[in-house]
Amino acid sequence: MKEKNTGSMSRNRAISNFFAYIVLVLISIIWLFPFFGLIMQSFRSYKSEYGGMVDYIVPKRFSLDNYRFLFTKETNFTQWYLNTVIIAVAVAILQTIIVLCVSYALSRMRFKGRELLMRFWLILGMFPGFLTMICLYFLLKQLGLTQAGAVPGLILVNVASCGMGYYVCKGYFDTIPKALDEAARIDGATRAQIFIQMIIPLSKPIVIYTALVAFMAPWCDYIFASYVAFGHDKSYNVAVAMTRWVWTNDYQGYFTRFCAGGILVAVPVTILFMCLQKYYVEGVTGGAVKG
Amino acid sequence: MARVHGSKIKKPWTRILGENLAEIGATVATGDWKTKVSCLILGFGPIMRGQVAKGLIFLLLEVAFIAYMAGFGAEYLSKFSTLGTVATQKVGRKTVYGDNSFLILLFGILTIIIIALFILVWRMNLRENYVEEKLLKEGKHLPANRKFLASFLDENFDKTLLALPCLGIFVFTVLPIIFMICVAFTNYDKNHQSPTNLFTWVGLANFRSLFSFGSNGFGSTFLTVLLWTLIWAFFATFIDYFLGLAVALLINKKGIKFKKLWRTILVLTIAVPQFVSLLYIMKMFGNDGIVNGYLMKWGWISSPIPFWTNPTLAKVMIVVINIWVGIPYMMLIATGLLMNIPEDLYESARMDGANPVQMFFKITLPYMLFVTGPFLLTSFTGNLNNFNVIYLLTQGRPQSVKLTGNAGYTDLLVTWLYKMTVNDTNYKMAAVIGIMVFLVTAVVSLVVYNMLPSVKDEEGFQ
Numbered sequence: 001m002k003e004k005n006t007g008s009m010s011r012n013r014a015i016s017n018f019f020a021y022i023v024l025v026l027i028s029i030i031w032l033f034p035f036f037g038l039i040m041q042s043f044r045s046y047k048s049e050y051g052g053m054v055d056y057i058v059p060k061r062f063s064l065d066n067y068r069f070l071f072t073k074e075t076n077f078t079q080w081y082l083n084t085v086i087i088a089v090a091v092a093i094l095q096t097i098i099v100l101c102v103s104y105a106l107s108r109m110r111f112k113g114r115e116l117l118m119r120f121w122l123i124l125g126m127f128p129g130f131l132t133m134i135c136l137y138f139l140l141k142q143l144g145l146t147q148a149g150a151v152p153g154l155i156l157v158n159v160a161s162c163g164m165g166y167y168v169c170k171g172y173f174d175t176i177p178k179a180l181d182e183a184a185r186i187d188g189a190t191r192a193q194i195f196i197q198m199i200i201p202l203s204k205p206i207v208i209y210t211a212l213v214a215f216m217a218p219w220c221d222y223i224f225a226s227y228v229a230f231g232h233d234k235s236y237n238v239a240v241a242m243t244r245w246v247w248t249n250d251y252q253g254y255f256t257r258f259c260a261g262g263i264l265v266a267v268p269v270t271i272l273f274m275c276l277q278k279y280y281v282e283g284v285t286g287g288a289v290k291g
Numbered sequence: 292m293a294r295v296h297g298s299k300i301k302k303p304w305t306r307i308l309g310e311n312l313a314e315i316g317a318t319v320a321t322g323d324w325k326t327k328v329s330c331l332i333l334g335f336g337p338i339m340r341g342q343v344a345k346g347l348i349f350l351l352l353e354v355a356f357i358a359y360m361a362g363f364g365a366e367y368l369s370k371f372s373t374l375g376t377v378a379t380q381k382v383g384r385k386t387v388y389g390d391n392s393f394l395i396l397l398f399g400i401l402t403i404i405i406i407a408l409f410i411l412v413w414r415m416n417l418r419e420n421y422v423e424e425k426l427l428k429e430g431k432h433l434p435a436n437r438k439f440l441a442s443f444l445d446e447n448f449d450k451t452l453l454a455l456p457c458l459g460i461f462v463f464t465v466l467p468i469i470f471m472i473c474v475a476f477t478n479y480d481k482n483h484q485s486p487t488n489l490f491t492w493v494g495l496a497n498f499r500s501l502f503s504f505g506s507n508g509f510g511s512t513f514l515t516v517l518l519w520t521l522i523w524a525f526f527a528t529f530i531d532y533f534l535g536l537a538v539a540l541l542i543n544k545k546g547i548k549f550k551k552l553w554r555t556i557l558v559l560t561i562a563v564p565q566f567v568s569l570l571y572i573m574k575m576f577g578n579d580g581i582v583n584g585y586l587m588k589w590g591w592i593s594s595p596i597p598f599w600t601n602p603t604l605a606k607v608m609i610v611v612i613n614i615w616v617g618i619p620y621m622m623l624i625a626t627g628l629l630m631n632i633p634e635d636l637y638e639s640a641r642m643d644g645a646n647p648v649q650m651f652f653k654i655t656l657p658y659m660l661f662v663t664g665p666f667l668l669t670s671f672t673g674n675l676n677n678f679n680v681i682y683l684l685t686q687g688r689p690q691s692v693k694l695t696g697n698a699g700y701t702d703l704l705v706t707w708l709y710k711m712t713v714n715d716t717n718y719k720m721a722a723v724i725g726i727m728v729f730l731v732t733a734v735v736s737l738v739v740y741n742m743l744p745s746v747k748d749e750e751g752f753q
Contacts, residue, residue, distance in 0.1 A: 017546045024541060028556045031615065035559060037581060038571050053577065055584025098459075101452040109449035117453075124464055126732040128676050128705045131725030132467030133712055138393065139463070160463035163456030190441075191448035219564040223678060223709065239566040243683075246570045255574060262567035273562035274555070284620065285627035288666035 038266075042066055042259035051253020066260035076233055076241070077261060083151050084219060084237040084265075087158070092215035094159040099210050100203075102163040104195050107173035108181060121164045133227055140228060150229035154237070157224065162214070168287035172206040173199065209283030212276050219269055238265050311414065318421040326420040333413065336420040340427070344436040349416045356409045364402035371399035374477065374491045393485035396477070400469050475722035481715065497723045509720065512694045517731070519606070520703045523681075524674040526610045527617065532667060534614060535621020536659060540651075542622070543629055554626070557619040565616070569683040572612055573599070600689050602700035609701055613680050624666065625659065632658050664743040671739070672732050676705045696720065704728045 037057055044050070044059035046066060070077040105111075106118065136157055140146050145153030176199065184194050200207065218225075219239065226240040233241070242261050245254035273280065319330060329336040334349030370376070375390025423433060443451045475497055477483075483490035504510035542553050560568065575581050576598040583595040599605050632655065640650050660667075681687060687702035687710065694700070697715060698707050704724055711721040 013546055017544065020541055020544055020547055024547070024553050027538065028553065031556055031560060034568055034572050034575065035563065037575065038567070053574065053579040053581075053584075055579075055581065055588055057581060098456050102456050105449040105452040109452075111449045114449075117457075121460070123733070124460070124468065126672070126729050126736065127468050128708060128725055128728045130678070130705060130709050130712065131471050131722065131728075132464070133709075134718060135397070135467035135470045136463060138397070139467070157463060160459035163453075163460055164464070190445040192444035192451075195448070195452075216564070220566050220679065222566055222682070227713065239564070243566060243570065246574065250579065259571065262571065266563040266567050269564060270559065270562040274558075277558060280561075281623050281627060285624050288624045289628070289662055 038259050038262060041256050042263050044256045046253045046256050051256045052250035053255060066257045067264070069257055070261055070264065076236070077238075079234055080236050080238045080241045081264070083235060084239075086151055087154050087221075087237060088215045088218045090155045091158045091218055092211045094155070095162045095214040096207060096211045098159065098163050099166055099169050100200065100207065102166045103169035103173050104199060106166060107170045108178070108195075108199075109191070125164055130223060133224065136224075137227060146228050147230070147232040148235060150225070150232065150235035153228050154218070154221070154225055157228075158214075158218065158221075168283055169203075169206050169210055171286055172203060176202055205279045205282050208276055208279040212273070212280055213283070216269065216273065219265065314421070315414070315417055318417050322420060322424060326417075326424060329416060329420050330413075333416045337423060340423055340433060342419075342423065342433055342436065342439070344439050345419060349412065349419075352409070352412050356405065356412075359405060360402070363398065364405065367395050367398040368402045370395045371403075372492075375489050378489055379487050388486055390489060391486040392477075392479070392483075392490045396473055397466075397470055400473065401466060404466075404469075471722045471725060474718055475726055477719060479718045479722075480720070481717065484716065493719075497719045501720070501723050501727070507695070509695055512696060512698050513724075513727075515694065515700075516698055516702050516704055516707055517727070519701070520675060520731070523606075523610070523703060524671055524677075527613045527674040527677065527680075528667060528671045530610065531614055531617030531621055532663075532670075535618045536625045536656075538618055539622045539625035539629060540655070543626060554622070557622055560616060560619045561623075565679050566683060569612070569616075569680065572615075573684045576608060599685055602689055602691075605685055605689060605701050609681065609684055612684060613677075616680060624663065628659060628662055629655070631662075668736065668739050668743065672736055675703070675732055675735070676728065677703065678705050678709065681706050682709070704731070 040057050040059060043062045043064070043066070044054070045061065045063035046069070048063065048065070049060060051066075069075065106114065137146065140149075140153040140157065143149075143153070143156075145156060180198065181194055184198060189197075218237065221237060222239045222243060225237050226243075229235040229237075229240060238261065242258050242265075245258040245261075248254045318326060325336040325339045332350070333353040334346035336346070337343075337349065338346030370390060374392040375395050377389035379389045380387050426433060476492055476494060477490050478493045478496070479485075479490040482488065500507075501509045501513055538557070541547070542550055547553075577583070578595040578597070578600075582598075583592075586592045587595065597604060598608050636654050637650060640654060645653065681701060681703050685699070685701045687699035687706045689701075690697065690699040696707065696717065697710055702710070705728060708721050708724045708728065711717045711724065
């Protein structure tokens with residue numbers, strides 16, 4: 001009976017797979033189209049063709065004018081880019097350290113008020129982040145970390161409250177057997193030694209995941225960055241600065257320059273992400289299950 | 292998510308307070324002179340008993356507290372009930388600054404918290420004396436200073452690890468949130484900007500105006516925005532969830548080749564910063580964008596489709612574009628989880644003659660819903676506050692004169708809050724809306740969390 005079935009089953013499967021391929025190709029086209037458009041438009045010269053909106057995708061003549069413009073003195077693009085890189089790297093390092101510390105304490109140590117702390121942070125997380133914007137701005141201003149000092153200011157704000165985002169990392173630590181800790185303690189290791197010499201080396205995937213997510217976030221940070229750096233062009237990050245280009249009038253023709261800048265931002269971030277994709281998947285999957 | 296079991300029997304706080312007071316009384320009454328002096332000079336007892344490190348910490352905290360109150364806190368605290376009475380005036384050509392309501396509110400709150408913390412420190416100081424006396428009476432030795440300091444790398448390591456993160460969260464999250472909650476009960480707005488103007492407590496007036504349905508009230512606008520926020524979060528979460536699951540199943544299908552390629556194409560959406568991709572898509576669907584351009588060129592339409600200016604169309608567009616953003620996440624999560632479903636479940640279902648559709652609804656879907664319950668909840672609350680997608684695509688537009696407070700038809704509560712803060716500087720209403728967002732999130736979380744199958748029945752699928 002089994003042999004008789006295989007023939008019709010494989011034909012059925014071939015047909016259904018054929019449709020599956022069609023759907024997948026359609027999905028791929030839809031998903032890739034914006035990126036294709038972005039790349040094409042970035043090669044349309046704002047000088048010799050038109051920098052605003054047009055009704056065709058492929059430029060009449062490929063040119064690098066938009067890219068050249070980004071590196072001229074007319075714009076602070078390189079400065080914005082540098083700002084964003086500095087913020088992203090600093091946030092990635094500091095946030096990872098803090099999240100690891102908090103996760104270890106909450107996962108491994110049992111202290112008075114632990115559950116209260118976790119519940120309190122959970123409730124704090126339900127307040128919308130922008131609610132506190134004016135107050136944060138004021139605090140940063142007192143420290144001299146707005147406008148000209150916006151870059152360290154943004155790092156500070158991003159890092160200060162990141163301890164509340166411990167869930168995924170703590171979930172990972174919880175899966176490392178406690179027997180390992182106990183064995184090390186019997187051998188006379190202190191908690192600090194266990195944390196640094198044993199738990200962290202065992203947690204490479206989650207360390208990379210935490211750092212990657214922390215690194216990606218500042219590239220999209222528009223809201224708070226625009227508020228803190230308001231009016232001070234040199235301390236904008238790429239998101240704030242280039243969003244302005246999109247919202248300028250069409251005849252000014254900044255749209256293609258936005259596309260070129262967007263490509264320069266997206267390419268390195270995308271490559272990094274693709275290289276570390278494995279860890280990202282592990283992190284989000286674990287996080288989704290444990291919440 | 293933090294799960295807290297109510298297994299321990301909780302004492303009512305009045306009893307805890309009573310017990311503490313009784314212990315304080317007993318410590319002071321029966322304690323030696325060192326303990327008694329410690330009530331005034333913190334850490335005196337421990338220092339005299341050789342616990343110099345501990346004692347000095349207490350003493351330093353007391354000195355810092357007194358310095359703060361004398362130089363700073365007491366003044367602000369005394370004005371806290373009025374938020375300042377001396378207005379800023381112009382005397383001749385000079386501006387004479389009066390009270391700054393903003394500072395009074397902020398530092399008033401800080402002072403109250405610091406006083407509460409100091410009472411806690413004082414209590415710890417007394418407990419320390421109590422413990423030391425007890426140990427000495429029993430003829431035991433007190434731990435050496437070095438050992439006390441070393442404990443911060445061992446049994447007290449949690450305090451070392453959590454000190455900095457907790458401080459950061461206190462200064463940059465807790466304090467600002469309390470501040471903004473207080474602002475909701477004041478008249479802080481563009482007419483009462485500090486430091487030039489004072490603002491003061493107004494009780495529940497702002498909440499009343501949020502729920503007043505007159506021509507000036509925020510009532511109808513608030514309901515419109517709230518309704519759209521809930522509808523949006525519902526669609527954004529569940530459409531993405533099921534479509535993402537479908538795509539994951541499609542890619543996982545037996546016999547499909549280049550699995551990695553399909554996944555990589557989808558994952559590009561996550562990798563490219565949203566402000567690049569979403570702003571581009573926003574332009575794509577603009578009146579002079581590529582989509583309208585091609586449709587007109589081909590003669591399918593004569594005038595541009597108002598993707599972003601028609602309220603209903605704009606809402607549909609946002610949901611659709613969010614599918615583009617959301618499917619890849621769900622696809623990634625589902626791919627990992629689908630592999631965990633035991634193959635023999637399907638095998639035995641096949642033996643019983645189940646077809647693929649039945650298997651999906653009887654095995655795959657229940658399993659996925661069970662495992663991803665917490666994810667669904669967090670992504671729902673995340674979507675309630677999904678600022679980026681809305682703001683980058685429409686900024687809440689199209690606006691309408693029917694809506695107050697500059698709200699638009701695609702505004703979520705959070706984007707409305709943002710606009711009120713940045714464009715209108717209507718801080719008092721922004722604070723009120725922030726509290727509303729909190730309430731909505733908290734209620735949804737609590738209700739759904741208790742309904743989750745993985746919470747109700749942890750063993751369900753094991």
